Amino acid sequence: MMNKTDILVIGAGPVGLFTVFEAGLLGLKCTLIDNLDKPGGQCAELYPEKPIYDIPGVPFQTAQEHVDALLDQIKPFDYDLHLSERVDSIEEIDHEDEKFWKIKTTEDKEFVSKNIFIAAGAGSFEPRRPPNIDDPDKFLSNGVEYAVRSVEKYKDKNLFIFGGGDSALDWTVELSKIAKSINLVHRRDAFRGAQHTEEQMRALVKDRKVNLLTPYLIDSIVGDKKVDSVTLKNFETNEIESFEADELLFLFGLNKKLGPILDWNIDLNGKKIQVNTENFQTSREGIFAVGDINDYPGKLDLILSGFHETTLAVQEAYRRIHPGERVPFGYTTSNSKLQEKLGVKK
Ligand SMILES: Cc1cc2nc3c(=O)[nH]c(=O)nc-3n(C[C@H](O)[C@H](O)[C@H](O)COP(=O)(O)OP(=O)(O)OC[C@H]3O[C@@H](n4cnc5c(N)ncnc54)[C@H](O)[C@@H]3O)c2cc1C
DSSP states (O other), X not given: OEXXXXXXXXXXXXXXXXXXHHHHHTTOOEEEEOSSSSSSHHHXXXXXXXXXXXXXXXXXXXXXXXXXXXXHHTTTSOEEEEOSOOEEEEEEEEETTEEEEEEEXXXXXXXXXXXXXXXOTTSEEEEOOOTTSSOGGGGBTTXXXXXXXXXXXXXXXXXXXXXXXXXXXXHHHHHTTTOSEEEEEOSXXXXXXXXXXXXXXXXXXXXXXXXXXXXXXXXXXXXXXSEEEEEEEETTTOOEEEEEOSEEEEOOOEEEEOGGGGGSOOOEETTEEEOOTTTOBOSSTTEEEOGGGEEOTTOOOOHHHHHHHHHHHHHHHHHHHSTTOOOOOOOGGGOHHHHHHHTOOO
């Protein structure tokens, strides 16, 4: 079955979701496709309960609250969301005497659109597993996790967090408030995360609220159906030490897989897609890249950057659908399409 849509958005992360809002203001309909089983991209998958402090006008939100707010914000507009399927191919076709893009998903669905927005973040991603442990996934959800899905899960538990980046530091600080014991394990005594969070973590170590294990490496996970204990190798002494453990949280980051995007004949810069900053179009007309997936001088991988980018890209998408027309511009308070959908009486 071939579906036609104004903007086909690859990725339902925060930037893909906000695209629906900006497109809706101009009367354009979006179709979103994501290979995850839920909307929200990295926010929902990697750090749903981590606080976000840098959304303008929102002093504090957890990442999942942010996704929920975006879903609320786009409720007035008509859009389609297809989850658990990946966009595999893009091809240019002649359709109704015009050039369109046709995309195909892993579920064999086909869509045609004048505008493709690649809002694919880091690409299809998978958490990195501890390389020296044979099949750690056999304990998945039974003591092994690669992301914090519920803070409650760690209440009064003996928790081991593995990693040396932002996630490991952030969660050590956050979960130290509720865990029975918390151990941060890293192969060296240097961290790649924000200095401020590292300082917070080290202050907690001083107060004996966090046990810092460096330079240590996981040696084995012990348990039958669920994790009972863990053995760690001390790099200084080469000794193997055993610890009682309820929960192991491996925060080694993601394996970013651009996957099919590499085959779409778009100019790349390393693992990112080159765009111009006027309208965030890629090297192929009608294909835009917004959010973390794109690259240009000064690019910052932040949610707010993606919101700006997609707002401008939607303007160009409108021009491509209505050539020669002026793009309507107005503040949301006077946007008739939004007011109508929200049922605001004049
Ligand atoms: C631990 C951590 C903390 C962070 N904290 C903050 C913060 O406090 N403030 C902030 O502004 N930013 C923060 N960020 C960065 C922020 O999460 C990203 O900037 C944001 O998620 C980018 O949104 P996006 O929509 O571009 O991409 P993503 O959120 O990565 O979403 C992209 C989506 O595209 C999907 N996808 C990819 N390829 C395909 C395909 N071929 N077919 C179908 N679907 C596909 C993926 O499954 C994914 O769901 C943080 C990131 C991390 C990892």
